[in-house]
Amino acid sequence: MGRHISYGVVGCGMMGQEHLRNIALLPDADVVAIFEPDAAMRAIAASLAPKAVLVSSLPELLARPELDCVLIASPNHLHSAQLREIAATRALPLMVEKPLFIDQDEAEAMRAFAAGYPAPVWVAMEYRYMPPVAKFIAEAEAATGGIRMLTIREHRYPFLQKVGAWNRFNRTSGGTFVEKCCHFFDLMRLILRSEPVRVMASAGQAVNHLDERYGDDVPDIWDNGYVLVDFASGARAMLELCMFADGSRYQEEICAVGARGKIECLVPGPTRFWPPQAGPAPVPLVTVSPRRPDTPYTFELPVDPTLLEAGDHNGSTFYQHQRFCAALRGEGRVEVTLDDGWRAVAMGMAAQRSAREGIAIADPMAQRLS
Template identity: 65%
Template sequence: MINYGIIGAGMMGQEHIRNIRLLGDARVAAIYEPDPVMAEAARALAPEAIFVDSVEAVLDQSALDCLLIASPNHVHVDQMEAIAARRPLPMMVEKPLFTTSEQAERVARLARNYPAPVWVAMEYRYMPPIAMMVDRADAATGGIRMLSLREHRFPFLDKVGAWNRFNATSGGTLVEKCCHFFDLMRLILRAEPVRVSASGGADVNHRAEEYDGRQPDIWDNAFVIVDFDGGQRAMLELCMFAEGARYQEHLSAMGPAGKIEALVPGPTRFWPEALGPAPVPQVILSPRNPKGEQALDVPVDPDLLEAGDHNGSTFYQHQRFLRVLQGAGDVEVTLADGAKAVAMGLAAQRAAETGQVVTL
């Protein structure tokens, strides 16, 4: 039995707790969540856990085998360094790893010196239709030359202290929300970015909100174009006021032999019952010769859909992390992977703010 210590049990932390409980070989042993409302919700999900009042108190629990960090973005690095100094257990850290370029070297130092496995929680890799697309992409395209990632979704949800409404605590939309997609670009293309151009802004959401006299500065839409060292091009299209779409994510990869797409619905809990059953994820193959589109349904276990908002991926991610803890697998999303995704997001933010191409 693997015992988890949870640092941060807000909305995403609670999704992790629900999925850890589905693993069978793991349990939540200790939780640190300073917000009383979120702590009470987490207590209902993990009544067996001990609730403590600090990161240090989590580390004092002798039975722990690993840690999960799902706290607000801007405190990740401080918490990782505190863990490294006191009790460097294996850990999974929610994205983004950090929020400012000044924190990059601190994360690089952790990557060089941390003595235990660290897995960065990039859930989108493990959404079943995206995972299938990644597996089949080279064969379907004959070698990807163009990659398009589109997310048309709902606005940012309410988080404790409205930390996700401000660039200073979230890192900005292209870091907080979109590091998933920059990670996918590198994963799918197996190449590194060299140039980033972007345009983005805050046009619809959160315009009338105010928190302690401050108005949100988070963006709600953007286009980003990334050139890679293998000559491939990738584009991200984000719109956070398009939750009426049937599919939330639409990925397309194109090459000389054809095209492959992945279609991913949004969270099941947001799908209106009046519209009937929620959409089923799909992978679509479109060869150039012979022509003829093939659509493959990629259904997800309803229990996994009920456990979170990420199409079952949080469970599949924890399954692989559990194998690492049991000595039967390797870390698939490293600190270096997480850092590169943030660097791309920060470059995109800067490109959009300045109107200039940013070289990496």
């Protein structure tokens, strides 16, 4: 085991609880302090991390001398301000949940934060670390001979209930293409090793949350859409999202095609949502289909059941924390940087604007983080 890592955690809603369960599986890390203002979420967090001190504010958490790092898993609209407060108070190493920020006006503040923050910051992009997705990424270049077309399709359940219904509104979530889909824009950049030069999107709210009311507020979050992205390399990518496809056997399907062949990745949704009457839950798959010879072959990539029980992301949260802790010990690097997180948000904002205004957005990376 390496040097022990002591976490402070900000925000223990659904995703924060997943982080708590996965940190508990690490042999050389634990959670020592938690800031969660909601009473119900705080009680759950206390049961998951019974040795952690529950504090009443972010400054009180940062004052704990035993902290080695801080995990931010609060609602989206709080991330940017909390990052700046940490920078002004005690610049500890950070893991921050996506998205880094949700409003274009915050872009400049995030650039300033990135330029001046002296400690490592890891943006939590769990999808990179799902075993079938990691296998896909590792094999894609050889299987395709150079990717020319990339398609990511997510057919899943609606947005779940969150504290204060923050994920029902664009103003607090950033909109579906920022909140949900920055994961996929991050994967596009990672897989294609290139930057986007044009974004075109169509989206809307067709089925979900139409009858919900929160005081006088009506949810305006989109539940379906398409996004086309042209990349500087000449490759094209497409995202297809449907959030009223609960019955899908696989939740994510990723496909890359090049002159040499095709590679596909199939990822099941959370185990807890799989209906028992449907039999055993599906196993993640990666299939390679060469053009010549034309004989496809498939890898099965089952995930440790303990990791499946610990969260909704096919074990990726555990693997992400392993690598984050290794980086803090000097045994690895920060693999998902502030720049990566910023660019994923920029692509999501471009997609939101494209769908809203019916226009193509050229040079979505015009504003650089660094």
